[in-house]
Amino acid sequence: MKSLYESSAYSVFNxxxxxxxxxxxxxxxxxxxxxxxxxxxxxGLETVKDEFGNVLITKEATPGYEDHEAVIxxxxxxxVCEKTEDSNHDFTCDPIELIVEDGFIHANNTxxxxxxxxxxxxxxxxxxxxxxxxxxIEAIFTTTEETGxxxxxxxxxxxxKGKNLINIDNEEDNMIIVGCAGGVxxxxxxxxxxxxAYAEVTNFQIKVAGLRxxxxxTMIGESRANAIKILNTILxxxxxxxxxxxxxxxxxxxxxxxxxSAKAVIAVDNKDLELLDKEFNNIVIEINDKYLxxxxxxxxxxxxxxxxxxxxxxxxVKEILNSLEMFPHGVNTTDKELxxxxxxxxxxxxxxxxxxxxxxxxxxxxFGDDLEFLKNSVSNIADNFNYSIKFSDGYPMWVPNxxxxxxxxxxxxxxxxxxxxxxxxxxxxxxxxGILSQKYPxxxxxxxxxxxFDAHTPKEKLxxxxxxxxxxxxxxxxxxx
Numbered sequence: 087m088k089s090l091y092e093s094s095a096y097s098v099f100n101x102x103x104x105x106x107x108x109x110x111x112x113x114x115x116x117x118x119x120x121x122x123x124x125x126x127x128x129x130g131l132e133t134v135k136d137e138f139g140n141v142l143i144t145k146e147a148t149p150g151y152e153d154h155e156a157v158i159x160x161x162x163x164x165x166v167c168e169k170t171e172d173s174n175h176d177f178t179c180d181p182i183e184l185i186v187e188d189g190f191i192h193a194n195n196t197x198x199x200x201x202x203x204x205x206x207x208x209x210x211x212x213x214x215x216x217x218x219x220x221x222x223i224e225a226i227f228t229t230t231e232e233t234g235x236x237x238x239x240x241x242x243x244x245x246x247k248g249k250n251l252i253n254i255d256n257e258e259d260n261m262i263i264v265g266c267a268g269g270v271x272x273x274x275x276x277x278x279x280x281x282x283a284y285a286e287v288t289n290f291q292i293k294v295a296g297l298r299x300x301x302x303x304t305m306i307g308e309s310r311a312n313a314i315k316i317l318n319t320i321l322x323x324x325x326x327x328x329x330x331x332x333x334x335x336x337x338x339x340x341x342x343x344x345x346x347s348a349k350a351v352i353a354v355d356n357k358d359l360e361l362l363d364k365e366f367n368n369i370v371i372e373i374n375d376k377y378l379x380x381x382x383x384x385x386x387x388x389x390x391x392x393x394x395x396x397x398x399x400x401x402x403v404k405e406i407l408n409s410l411e412m413f414p415h416g417v418n419t420t421d422k423e424l425x426x427x428x429x430x431x432x433x434x435x436x437x438x439x440x441x442x443x444x445x446x447x448x449x450x451x452x453f454g455d456d457l458e459f460l461k462n463s464v465s466n467i468a469d470n471f472n473y474s475i476k477f478s479d480g481y482p483m484w485v486p487n488x489x490x491x492x493x494x495x496x497x498x499x500x501x502x503x504x505x506x507x508x509x510x511x512x513x514x515x516x517x518x519x520g521i522l523s524q525k526y527p528x529x530x531x532x533x534x535x536x537x538x539f540d541a542h543t544p545k546e547k548l549x550x551x552x553x554x555x556x557x558x559x560x561x562x563x564x565x566x567x
Contacts, residue, residue: 089186090550095557097214099191099550102207106182106199111167112232114178115139118163122206122227129213138240139163139229145213147222154221156248157567158529159212159560161205161255162231162238162518166340166542170195171295171347173544190539192547200548201301201541202231205254208535208557212564220564224248231255231518232342235481238518243525250492250567251526252560253519256535257304259552259559262496263533265486265512267303267429268520269450270457271341272464274473276406276443279399283331287353290362291391292320294337296383299346301542302432302448303515306344307417311381313337313348314436318410320369320386321350325407327365330354331397334438335406341434341448343542348436353397363388398443406443409471410436413445414463419456427514429456431464445473450514452483484520484531486512492530492567499562503555534559 087099110118119139126133126143135141141163147154167177173195175183183194192198209225212218224246228237256263294313298305314337324330330352337348354362370386377384398406415433420426429451437444447464451457461477468475487493488510500508519531537552539545 087184087186093550093554095211095554097211098204098207098553098557101210102203103184105203105206106184109178110163110165110199111177112164112230115164115229119229122163125210126213131213136240136242136245138237140237140241141227142245143213143225145223145225148219151219151221154567155250156222156224157220157564158246158248158251159209159223159225160228160251160253160518160522161209162202162228163206164230164232165199165201165203166197166232166343168197168339168343168542168544170544186550189550190547191550193544195544197542197544198546198548200538200546201257202255204538204548204553205535208254208560211557212561215561218561218565221567222248223564228518232340234478235516235518235521238521241522241525246526249529251519251522251529251531252492252563253517253531253533254535254560255517256533257538257541259535259537259556261509261511262493262500263511263513263517264488264493265452266484266517266520267450267452267514268457268481268483269448269516270461270480271478272447272449272461272475274445274447274464274468274475276402276471276473278438278441278443279402280396280441281331281399282396283353285355287331287355288359289333289351289353289391289393289395291349291351291389292317293347293349293385293387293389294320295347295387296385297346297381298540299344299543300540301515302342302344302430302434303450304513304541306430306432306514307427309380310344311377311384312415312433313345314410314433315415316373316377317348317350318407319373320366321352322407322411323369324362324365328354328358328361331400332403333395333397335443336437338435338446340542341446342432343434344432345434346543351391351395353395405471409467409473412467413447414460418460419453421452424512426512428453429460430514431460450516452512452514481516482520482524484517484523487530490530493532495566496532496534496563499559499566503559503562
């Protein structure tokens, strides 16, 4: 970060670099939780860590602000850990390699972790800053947001005392968020009957790769293609013109990411190899015509593979392929008044594990009836195609409040800096504020943050200028409360 030494937000970038040295994949936050605890202790501030790894650092008010309501800065310390297929990065021990280029920070073939590492770094910089005037600050750093919001769910209702909370987990600096969707996950499992090859066969891997992927909340409305759906289309089209056996099908990696790659292994009778090559090429042309304008890096490959495979029973294969064909993915309903996605489903992961085929899906909605509709749709697929199904406990929506003191201060502060009105919005992604608003119903809450692009993918990048602006804006809001 030495190249950003002259930046007005250098302390933010320096702290972002520091936490980027510490492993912090979701569900493996022990080291970053300890790092944050030590950070607070070294500043001489009151610091506590709870059983979920959440860390609260409290900074007392500066003179003249003792009677003001405390302000809460909230961010999460875990990150989505994704990398390109050719990357050798080990997230359990390797630091994230930060690259500053053309006004942005990105990583070397991995996710950057700006979601929500930059929120953490902004709060750290404010805790360190001895020049700003402010009321009492409670900086709460939560765990496991990306995979279940476990930290927020486990947070004690008595821990936070302030009445104004700024969640620093927004990815657009011209927007203040005041509400978000709730959601629930589901896992479907199908028992597999296996068989040996039916003849002299050759094994092939069919691979779909290079899709944009992205966050299944904020980007689900952008018509980004789903690699699992494309792969299933290929398998169904091949099934209609030649006989093959299916050994395995796998795709996606995170419940909250649109799948960017998927692959299957099939066995084809040696007498049908020319037919396979011909039909696959025809399918590639058809799919490219449909998707290449919005998925410019789409790759469709058919390659021979070696290995001793067993194959899924043909009747079970029919159930799997037909279920994936019918499985809902993408936008279900929209809110025309707010101009946002109201409900959606992300067909996130498929996995062949031994004698079980699994589907993992993520449902989001800001309207209860839509959520139940999608849950019923997924349940019906499970019933019709012989899957067992288990839903997660889910997380609540954050009901918007368009008129409160914190929001008004934030809107005025934004206008003072940029001389324009800020957009106040409700988003389709899930935020921890949904949970926190239930634990602290009398608390004013907003969400904000700098511009982050392609979060949850190895293409993730953070705007330097936007981070500088966000740092200035948050400090002004705190001073004005």
